[in-house]
Amino acid sequence: MTTATASLGMERSPPVDQTAGKRIPTGSALYNEVLEFFYDEAALLDQQRFDAWAALLAEDLSYTAPLRITRQGPDRLNTVVRTTLHYDDDYSSMMGRLQRLATKSAWAEDPPSRTRRFITNLRLWEGAKPQEWEAETYLFLSRSRYEQSQLQILSCARRDLLRRSGSGFKLVRREIILDQSVLGMANLAVFL
Amino acid sequence: MTTATASLGMERSPPVDQTAGKRIPTGSALYNEVLEFFYDEAALLDQQRFDAWAALLAEDLSYTAPLRITRQGPDRLNTVVRTTLHYDDDYSSMMGRLQRLATKSAWAEDPPSRTRRFITNLRLWEGAKPQEWEAETYLFLSRSRYEQSQLQILSCARRDLLRRSGSGFKLVRREIILDQSVLGMANLAVFL
Amino acid sequence: MTTATASLGMERSPPVDQTAGKRIPTGSALYNEVLEFFYDEAALLDQQRFDAWAALLAEDLSYTAPLRITRQGPDRLNTVVRTTLHYDDDYSSMMGRLQRLATKSAWAEDPPSRTRRFITNLRLWEGAKPQEWEAETYLFLSRSRYEQSQLQILSCARRDLLRRSGSGFKLVRREIILDQSVLGMANLAVFL
Amino acid sequence: MLIESKPILSDGTPIADLINLETREVSMRLLSDHEVYKLEMERIFSKTWLLLGHETEIPNSGDYVVRDMGEDQVIVSRDRKGEVYVLLNICPHRGMRVCMAETGNAQMHRCVYHGWAFRPDGSFIGAPIEREQMHGNIFAKEDLGLKRARVQLYGGLIFATWNIEGPSLEEFLGDSKFYFDLLFCRTDGGLEALGPPQKFIVPANWKAAAEQSASDGFHTLTLHRSLMETGQYGRATADDIYANAPAMYGVDISCRQGHSLRCIPAEVTFTMFMSMDELKKLSPDQRLEVLPPPGITKEMLPELKRHMSPEGLKLMAKAPPQVGGMFPNVLVLFIYAPRTDGKYSGALALHTYVPRGPDHVEFTNWIFAEKSATPEMKRDMMANAVRQAGTSGTIEQDDSDTWPHMSRNARGAMGRTQTMKYGALLGEKKPADWPGGGYVYDGFTKDDTQWNWWLYYRELMTAKG
Amino acid sequence: MLIESKPILSDGTPIADLINLETREVSMRLLSDHEVYKLEMERIFSKTWLLLGHETEIPNSGDYVVRDMGEDQVIVSRDRKGEVYVLLNICPHRGMRVCMAETGNAQMHRCVYHGWAFRPDGSFIGAPIEREQMHGNIFAKEDLGLKRARVQLYGGLIFATWNIEGPSLEEFLGDSKFYFDLLFCRTDGGLEALGPPQKFIVPANWKAAAEQSASDGFHTLTLHRSLMETGQYGRATADDIYANAPAMYGVDISCRQGHSLRCIPAEVTFTMFMSMDELKKLSPDQRLEVLPPPGITKEMLPELKRHMSPEGLKLMAKAPPQVGGMFPNVLVLFIYAPRTDGKYSGALALHTYVPRGPDHVEFTNWIFAEKSATPEMKRDMMANAVRQAGTSGTIEQDDSDTWPHMSRNARGAMGRTQTMKYGALLGEKKPADWPGGGYVYDGFTKDDTQWNWWLYYRELMTAKG
């Protein structure tokens, strides 16, 4: 990597399995609990039940979506850009977004998109702290607005940190690794 | 909701978790059985083994696909239309459809579409009656016909009622919640 | 089937459940292990960690992708063509492909595609030999290259033979049943 | 001002030459050419009456639905006085879409871009910050309303046109109106749209669908053969479908304006559950009792009789119009529908084939019942219609898989020089005592009505601006 | 040689007629017509100065980024001498793309097709197998370099044009340069691009976005109303937004070349945390202390003062330019940004709206801070900008959902004959002691600046080749 590009913040996202703790076996009780959490979360977002979704967010939330960038040669896998982001939110700014969505004039999503969040490929590890887990999921988003007969689609991986909270979990960190350098949607007015 | 639109039958589909019985934990034995049922069902449809698929249908079957409609303002989530439907079938009419597919001239699917039904996000609850369960799955359909190089795609949720039958299940009710107001396919000659 | 088309090698792929051994229940310990194998494999490919992926391949590997072809009438389900293939590799040729990808000039994937392999619908059976299993998965591939704002997509089923190897598995056979007669991508420079 | 293009294509071909009056051939090029398409939007979809919906979709003051006139989106709304208005859904300020929803109820449509507001009749209320007169001082408020189309209701169906000075809807329907009256104006309550229409996109030129809607009866025998194989239509078996040719004989009607209907002898349906001999003994009235027209029940017969002339009634008893079309893009499907209990019921549907560029068409499918039908019957008729027509209908799923091939074929260098042929003509022939006018074709259903459709298409496409 | 088309469309309509100088109307057809689009690529995007990035994106010798001038892709690179070059990313051999990555560092760009190699200044190095002279013997090596655009830097921003003999960037910026200086040239270090730009595609004609960028202040009240409802902009409540009309009064400026800016009284922001009475007691200097211009901190004020004339400084204290645009496709957003801690910070962003055919535009969004800002402040400003502008920004997600509707509306046969109206004119009016030139509009923000945009568009589109 040249100094230039390093300073511009393009890097290879280290695979979760190389940075996280012990693997939580697929299909184990904890794994299934987490899987259920993600399915339920997807349902809340697809049903636009934002209040219930907000209750899943930890107050030390970090919610980001780095850019992806096309590189060639030795740096070709350093495609994740964290200097500029597509989402760059904390708990308080996220509450601001949800407050806006509750107004009578959040036009970007009124009429709302009809969305479907397909969650697959969950992989789970222990986090650095007790009662925290690193989870990677793949998300395929299908989004339909107005009379569009072609679905808008988007694929990404999500690298989440979950924390046990009562009988459920809170989302502490979500980093969304998008697959496109140029997004094919007019906005990201929907959460991923 | 204004009287006008109420009378036109547009409503918000109440989330399954608010109408169904006790949640069946993700990854539990029963859950896994149901998941297997859906995977097997998808395989039967993708392989056009309609006789075997027919054997999964209960005789009191209800198989429907409401319209979705774009709304704005306070009614914006009342997008499910059950007055007009894209599918509106019972067991007997479904048998009629299958009988037609078995003729030598059901052109809409001869040549057959090459389909793939991706099933994800299964969530499961007890039904109102014993040995019945409410299941929600997300379905992503990929469909290829003739020399089309662009896949036809469709996303939806399915809200099913399953009933125990011997060592397996029967499909008693399926409601398909499509994500588009204007479908992007020339027909729904394939089952969802 | 007429002699002509039989001799041209077009056939109906017999459903795995009719050729394989005993079903391994969905959600069983073994099933979960295999599911984890596929999720990990997808992650390796999506992260372009080809060395690690190579370690998953058995030395008696068969890796093929038949053509699909549009038929009508009584032969309409005989759509799998194994005379011509889109992939036709053994272990040694696969190593050649990986060796090429490690050069400084494998342009077809340098810049690399940003891919996401969604794995769903895993079904599992005992294989003909001990410690071998027949697995069917559905794969939805999303692929983004350069500044393309439209995702390239591809759907297929994979019929794999896995063999126990230490604490993991080796991929012994993969047959990729594509859903298109005319592929919508400029090449298959990515593994499925 | 409407942009007028001359009916000569840029390679020098006059549009008129693409429809050969001698050989009754229509050039495939019409199904793919971009210039032709643009002309159609101007000369047909901006000029003729277009079906947009039914007034039962917007029963109350302020109710609206958003629909399409060609590629122009319009608001179909009802104002406080109960009048129906059709308004271009384009803000006169900067061209933003005004109504964002497909349906709703509002006494004021406020554009979300800069807030200009309009009444359900399209009139301009004003821009925000009244004192600043943000609508400017060049145009008066009266000139800043939403563009209004001319509207006419018929049997509750809402028609509109941009052709303000052109023929009335009655004139446009011409001789076919007598027959359409038998379908749309037959009870006290009239028809009711049972819900919003199904909508889906077919990758085909709109005329691939429309030329068929002009009463192509013949395709049923082959394209919809599966339904005969399963015994759903007539008693033919797989082997004798062509020999029996069910529903092929009847009376087709059409008129100069390209509309048409097929009056199909009820025998076809009767013989599903009684013998010809039994049938012959029945008087027209008895026939109506045993097998009322599609969508009508025994209970509704008195109403029916009040709304129809004796001649019309006889026609409904013997050979009710069941399928047909209205120029340019409406399919009429008021058919007997076999039920799984062995009885016959009805399925009433209207489609519009809305152009979406030269290569796509939006299939819009309304389903109807008589307003006075029982809830059970309405429910039954919805199911009947959905199972046979539209998105998943076992009849029409074959049609929508057919049209894209025609469209694709019309794109090739060789393909676009090929022709569609309309040379099988029956010729006008009126049965004795035939009650209606127009062009009447008694016998085997042939190409007459479809050829009339193309003649009117040609007339409009080559008319002097 | 650039292909020159005459400004008359194939149906005979002169482009000039689509912008009516009398009634200040612009035909919707301009938002969808394919011929117009082609002309724009030749007469605008091949002729004017275009913003491509900032030099801090390519700090080192050999650094490059790949960007777009209209639909032509270019390499923006820095050579060994530190010069910035803009080069058509097309191999002179067989037209292959030369740089495959979006960014990187290279002293030699070798085309992967046949291996022709070029320096960062575009000059041709040679083809492989030197002895075989595979570049041929018709053209000299000097003639085989990558095609160079004319480049000019301004405040670190990289502009380029294919118009080699045309006006300089200064001439092109004209009277608006005084104001842009206040934004781009105010500290010793200058601006810094905090990273590569966000990029996403909006299914709209580029002018739907661009005409708004010409300082359409009025749409904020309605389209961005949600932000006022949540109290993010001014103390208005949902009910009195229109009564309060926050940020509507100020001074808009523009010039013949279509650039513009809105100088919005800092009162709007001040009154979020102090009363009008308190505010009135403050001197300009004190105002700058309490609320420095967006992106500037108290610590940076001495720098600011060094870079600005006293008049400029006063303007920054009282009504700093916050939003505006540069013809043809740049949006400037240097705004106060409310923070969740109740304080005000800044968000600095520039967008380009890159045409992608008549129906699509690529939204490119750079985010900036002053180079001398602390890392924390840069981090804060990135977050501010991302939350309000671009892909997921709560302001601009409304905009990008709006433009596609305008574009779609412009496609219909009726829709393309409708017009966008610019009749609400404030008229030129300079406040006393106004320090800058250009056209100055003091008062309620109206259509003046946008109309000027269209006038310059018209000038270019109808200019003699």
Added chain:
Amino acid sequence: MLIESKPILSDGTPIADLINLETREVSMRLLSDHEVYKLEMERIFSKTWLLLGHETEIPNSGDYVVRDMGEDQVIVSRDRKGEVYVLLNICPHRGMRVCMAETGNAQMHRCVYHGWAFRPDGSFIGAPIEREQMHGNIFAKEDLGLKRARVQLYGGLIFATWNIEGPSLEEFLGDSKFYFDLLFCRTDGGLEALGPPQKFIVPANWKAAAEQSASDGFHTLTLHRSLMETGQYGRATADDIYANAPAMYGVDISCRQGHSLRCIPAEVTFTMFMSMDELKKLSPDQRLEVLPPPGITKEMLPELKRHMSPEGLKLMAKAPPQVGGMFPNVLVLFIYAPRTDGKYSGALALHTYVPRGPDHVEFTNWIFAEKSATPEMKRDMMANAVRQAGTSGTIEQDDSDTWPHMSRNARGAMGRTQTMKYGALLGEKKPADWPGGGYVYDGFTKDDTQWNWWLYYRELMTAKG
């Protein structure tokens, strides 16, 4: 009647000017222009001979495959007498597609729309309900068959053209036929298509692929460099690839009609497993024994010798034609293929690049072996070909990722004015005792053959109708 357009584009540019004979430049505009594309479909794809498949794909009476001549779909079928017919897959009735499958066996093709039926030779059988004469009375049955193309078989390869009166296939192949004979007509059984072709869509203009097929040997060194890095082609290492320039020297041949082949000295392959000194000791016959031409085994040499002249045989021993193309859209790949066991085998493939609009091309890839090869060898040759060519081939996956960039570059306002250059000319030079005709270029592979391709393209595109 074929629609004839004049070879002048609507902006006044003559097509002829886009190929500069002086400077040997070809305008990039040809890779993106829609009018040019339309002309190509008429002047090239409706006029020249096109490769559609191989007769071993349809061995039996009634067998058919569906293929493409430009954008026109055709049925390639074998009738009862064993004759091969090529028929437009468009129903003369209403333009529906007749054969819905890609392949099958049928003695009657019945259109699913209205049931018109046709024989494998295209002749019309009739419409359903014979008595009603639903084909009308304007055209005789003989006039209602499927439109027939002119067909010629060559080495089992099926060629067809719409140019009924034009040159024969032999005339069209011209001087290149001598060389193609060496590939296609060398055994008793002839070639066998091992299965249906691979098909996939590349988002590029068809000519981006086609101009390369005209024996662009030079790109191999750079674009396919990875294969040399891995040591798959020649003993070059990553560092000396350009110094070694493997396979660059040889004899390229072409002819007026734009066909071409590269005769590559077998040395390149030999030296993978024997020294130059050893090699020099071998007689031509011994060379054939050690390294038979691609696809031929030692066992098949007697056959080979029967089918070839001694001169041809010598050529096959020393420098067999391995890659090349046939105008307009065929790539020939009859190459030595390295095997993982260190030996050399062959991979025989033919591609057609079927136009799918100006911006897309369908890559069709047939894989062959000699019919007399053993099953093991056929299996081996399939694997060889699949691993190197087509969808996943490690050679050609680089090519199909390249062409889209050229196409994209040709769309920009500046890009479309750029040129592709063919100035590196070797000049005609025949080695001593060269057995064949045509234009012969001995030496380093240069632009000659590709330039000839464009000259013939220009000839056809500017020919008088």
